[in-house]
Amino acid sequence: MGRAPCCDKANVKRGPWSPEEDAKLKAYIEQYGTGGNWIALPQKIGLRRCGKSCRLRWLNYLRPNIKHGGFSEEEDSIICSLYMNIGSRWSIIAAQLPGRTDNDIKNYWNTKLKKKLLGKQRKDQRTRAASSLKQEMNRKKENFMTTEAIHVLHSHQLQQPLAFPAVIPQQQAHDVEDQAVIIAGKLSADDQQANGNSFNNHNSLYSCDISFGEGQACENPLSMASCSQQCSPSSYYPIHGVIANSNIPCYSSFPFHELNGMEYINNFHQSDTLQSFSGTDTVNRSTITGTSPESTSWGDTNSLVYSPIVSCYEICQQPIQQSCTLEKSSYFRMQQETVLQ
DNA sequence: AAGAAGTGCAACCGCGTTCCG
DNA sequence: ACGGAACGCGGTTGCACTTCT
Incomplete structure (x- = not known):
C-alpha cells in the first residue's frame, strides 16, 4: 500500500x-x-x-534575495569542489552560496557546469600529459613501481584553494612537505603498452589535489559540530583539497568514467610546471585504490601513514577505514625535474 | 521556411527523515 | 515507543525556446 x-x-x-x-x-x-x-x-x-x-x-x-543565472567563476569553483567532495548534495552546496537555490545549482550543474568542467581542456591536455608521461615513464620504468603516475606541484600554483579541507593526523603532517599538491592519473592504454604492460590498468585513481597546511582546527563548514568531535585541532591538520578516487563513497557519484588519463577535474593544475616523484617511490596500492595488495608489486613501505584519503565531511560521517601508506622519504621527495617541457 | 534536435529550467514525483501527538 | 502527517531532498519530466540542418 x-x-x-x-x-x-x-x-x-x-x-x-x-x-x-x-x-x-x-x-x-x-x-x-x-x-x-x-x-x-x-x-x-x-x-x-x-x-x-x-x-x-x-x-x-x-522568497527575497534569490539570484537566478549569472553564476560567477567563484561560484563555479565552489560548486565544483563541493561536488567533488560531497557529490550531489545540492541543498548543502546551496547553503554555501547565498541567494542560490538547490534547484538552480542542480540545473546549472547538469546543463552547463558538468560539460564545462569535462569539456574543452580535456583533449589537448590529455595529449600533452600522455606524451609527457610516456617520456617520463620510459625513463623511470625500471624502478617505478606504481600503477599510477604521480606528480607533485607546489601549491602556489593553485589559483585558489578548494573549499573543503580534508584532514590528516597532525603528527604525520609534520613529516610532510609543506604546501604540496599531488596530482595523479592512471596510464592510458598506449602508455601501458609503451611500458611493456608493466603497469596494470585499474580505474581507481584518477586525480587528486592535496595541500598540506599548518595545523589548525578542521574547518569543515558542513558539520562543525560533528567535525569537532573527531577532527580536533590537536589531532588533525587540514588538507586544502580533495583526493578524487572513484572507490571512495563520497566521490562515487562523480563521473570519473568520463575522465581519462591525466585529466584533472579542476582548474588548479598547470601541467607545464609538474614535477615528478622519484622512481623508487612506493605506494600501498590496497589503501589508495581499494584493491588487494597481494595483486600488486608495491614495494616495502617504510611507512608514513596518513589515513584520511577522504574529505573531512566523510571523516565526520564514519570512522576512517582506509589508509594510505606512503614511504615518506621518497613519496614526498620532490625532484626538480620538469616532466613537461 | 520548416521540421528536427538540442538546451535550459520550472515544476513535479516519490521517498527518506523529522516532527509531534 | 509508535504511527501518521508534514517536510525536505534529489532525480526526473515536460515544455518553451533556440539552434541546426
Missing part, C-alpha cells in the same frame, strides 16, 4: 504559476509567514495548489 497523497490531485492546479498566484502567495507569506504548515497554506490563501508546490515556488522563486 502506498502513501496517501498530500493533496487531492484532481482538484489542484499544476504547471506554471501565474503572476496572480505568485502575488497571492508572496503577499500572504510576507505578512503571515508559512505558519509551519505548507499543506494547509494554499487553502488559507485560496490557491488551488498543492502545499508542496507552494513551498517549492516560494523557496525557489518568490
Whole structure:
C-alpha cells in the first residue's frame, strides 16, 4: 500500500504559476509567514495548489534575495569542489552560496557546469600529459613501481584553494612537505603498452589535489559540530583539497568514467610546471585504490601513514577505514625535474 | 521556411527523515 | 515507543525556446 497523497490531485492546479498566484502567495507569506504548515497554506490563501508546490515556488522563486543565472567563476569553483567532495548534495552546496537555490545549482550543474568542467581542456591536455608521461615513464620504468603516475606541484600554483579541507593526523603532517599538491592519473592504454604492460590498468585513481597546511582546527563548514568531535585541532591538520578516487563513497557519484588519463577535474593544475616523484617511490596500492595488495608489486613501505584519503565531511560521517601508506622519504621527495617541457 | 534536435529550467514525483501527538 | 502527517531532498519530466540542418 502506498502513501496517501498530500493533496487531492484532481482538484489542484499544476504547471506554471501565474503572476496572480505568485502575488497571492508572496503577499500572504510576507505578512503571515508559512505558519509551519505548507499543506494547509494554499487553502488559507485560496490557491488551488498543492502545499508542496507552494513551498517549492516560494523557496525557489518568490522568497527575497534569490539570484537566478549569472553564476560567477567563484561560484563555479565552489560548486565544483563541493561536488567533488560531497557529490550531489545540492541543498548543502546551496547553503554555501547565498541567494542560490538547490534547484538552480542542480540545473546549472547538469546543463552547463558538468560539460564545462569535462569539456574543452580535456583533449589537448590529455595529449600533452600522455606524451609527457610516456617520456617520463620510459625513463623511470625500471624502478617505478606504481600503477599510477604521480606528480607533485607546489601549491602556489593553485589559483585558489578548494573549499573543503580534508584532514590528516597532525603528527604525520609534520613529516610532510609543506604546501604540496599531488596530482595523479592512471596510464592510458598506449602508455601501458609503451611500458611493456608493466603497469596494470585499474580505474581507481584518477586525480587528486592535496595541500598540506599548518595545523589548525578542521574547518569543515558542513558539520562543525560533528567535525569537532573527531577532527580536533590537536589531532588533525587540514588538507586544502580533495583526493578524487572513484572507490571512495563520497566521490562515487562523480563521473570519473568520463575522465581519462591525466585529466584533472579542476582548474588548479598547470601541467607545464609538474614535477615528478622519484622512481623508487612506493605506494600501498590496497589503501589508495581499494584493491588487494597481494595483486600488486608495491614495494616495502617504510611507512608514513596518513589515513584520511577522504574529505573531512566523510571523516565526520564514519570512522576512517582506509589508509594510505606512503614511504615518506621518497613519496614526498620532490625532484626538480620538469616532466613537461 | 520548416521540421528536427538540442538546451535550459520550472515544476513535479516519490521517498527518506523529522516532527509531534 | 509508535504511527501518521508534514517536510525536505534529489532525480526526473515536460515544455518553451533556440539552434541546426
